[in-house]
Amino acid sequence: MTATVVLDIGKTNVKLALIDADGRQLAERRRANAVLRDGPYPHHDTEGIWHWMLDGLGEFATMAAIDAIVPVTHGATAALVDDDGLTLPIPDYEHEPAVPLAQYLAVRPAYADTRSPRLPAGLNLGRQLAWLATAYPIEFARTRHILMYPQYWAWRLCGVAAGEVTSLGCHTDLWDPARQQYSGLVDKMGWQDLLPPLRRAWDTLGTILPALAAQTGLPAGCRVVCGIHDSNASLLRHLGGSDGPAVLSTGTWVIAAAPGKPLDGLREEADMLANTSASGHAVPSMRFMGGREFAELAGANPVSCDAAALQRMIDGGTYALPGFAGAGGPFAGRAGSVAGPAPVNDKERCALATLYCVLMSDYCLSALGADGAIVVEGSFTNNPHFAPLLAALRPGQSVAVTDDASGTTCGGWMLAHWGSVPRARSAIAAPLRLDRWVAYRDAWLHRLN
Incomplete structure (x- = not known):
């Protein structure tokens, strides 16, 4: 073999x-x-x-x-x-x-x-x-x-x-x-x-x-x-045509990439950039240090949260406001803070971290003008609430989750077998429609101004 x-x-x-x-x-x-x-x-x-x-x-x-x-x-x-x-x-x-x-x-x-x-x-x-x-x-x-x-x-x-x-x-x-x-x-x-x-x-x-x-x-x-830069490796599987999806590559960094979108909408002060794809095309991108920020918010003993903990954070008006990594992103230079009642246990801390990362991802996708299909790959595919919460904020856009928690590895394999694409299994995320979730997003955005 x-x-x-x-x-x-x-x-x-x-x-x-x-x-x-x-x-x-x-x-x-x-x-x-x-x-x-x-x-x-x-x-x-x-x-x-x-x-x-x-x-x-x-x-x-x-x-x-x-x-x-x-x-x-x-x-x-x-x-x-x-x-x-x-x-x-x-x-x-x-x-x-x-x-x-x-x-x-x-x-x-x-x-x-x-x-x-x-x-x-x-x-x-x-x-x-x-x-x-x-x-x-x-x-x-x-x-x-x-x-x-x-x-x-x-x-x-x-x-x-x-x-x-x-x-x-x-x-x-x-x-x-x-x-x-x-x-x-x-x-x-x-x-x-x-x-x-x-x-x-x-x-x-x-x-x-x-x-x-x-x-x-x-x-x-x-x-x-x-060899290749890691977020570009994650993008390889999805670069089949001009109408390819926006890709959220998740890990230490969460990188939103919108192939085919114009470069003239990029803003330096928002940490928006043009990456270069393996095929030599400029790719409008935006990112934040999501994996590290999730860890900061979730605490030393991260556990899985559930829909009830997510709803408690929304109902209580608890907001995580950027940023928590001190390394770039659209809100670089701001000190992160938690507004509203503080989480009281590990489940609620995980819930707040999840809500925060979804909101930041949604913010980046909107800033890039990503209005079509979205694919989530990388470590956040292991969080069962991430993609469904994102889907609920973006009606009319499909949000798919890949079968591979490491798109970088898949992209690396593709380079050694150029012209071949491993069978991609992905599932469309059903929106998680929590009460007042969209209103919570709008209130979070208002607090950023």
Whole structure:
């Protein structure tokens, strides 16, 4: 039996998945995505992930003949490498770069050119790179390649350096989505020669290095695929035509994508952006850190809520008002608060977190002008009330829930089998019509002003 391995690095967790030729998951391994603080700045535990991954590949090699490995990762992250490896640790994008913001703003392209909103900390990758070039000039001068995070893992596996548009086009300030070319920042900073040739996300870059094949037991001909930004992986299954659905990709970040909608409705102050799809098209998008905000509201002992707890929050006039993550989103800079009677138990805390995430998702979809079908994929598909509550707020639009709680893994598999789409099973959510739910949404919106 042949199979594909997807390395799926999210901001919170790392997953290694073994998927057969029909798109069915055979096995998976998970670990936390830790941020290390033992270096010059908070950085990703790349060596920890690397050795954990190799162990997993060795385990999977006893279960199937692995014919391809596909890296899928979160955005706003890049690696500086020379021929021997990293020249600097890979920064955590939640770390505030130690370079005056005004200095970066002087070279940063206009929003109209990049559709990349100004974001806090290192969420604009260009700011991270400008800081590293200034603060660590010796190490930066040694750098041979700037690799986006998926392509860093592909490079370690096969030794071929590549660039790819989905990570470059993810609020980096490095990419012009309308023209599908590098932005003026790359020229200003002199980074052209450090950015390797662009390849398509589904391209095979090479085969696994012989030493790694020997170490893990993988076939010598195992392909290493270029890889993709995670929310764009989630979008792949739904990009069949011009009238494709809006997609809510849910996880640490909840990202609403509205393929086919115009870019001129995007607003920088609302953290609206144009991502770039794997096929090289600008995709109007909006997001908030929903998974983390849910965890903040649900508390240390999250439990499932029920319709009765949801109704109590609505009847009591308890509102969660953004934001609770401090990392971008349409209400960046606001301190989150709870108005009205506080939840009294874990069920009510979960109910409030659910209501909040539904309202924020509805807000983003409306801001993007998403007026057709909606598909929910990712971790929120495990919440039985999320899609039904959203459907009740959007009459006339179908809200479907995919069968796969990790659309990123599905998208990764698709890259290794380009032209094939695994059988998509989705269910239309029946609206959950709680009393005064629409009025509650309207009152929540009024409180935002």
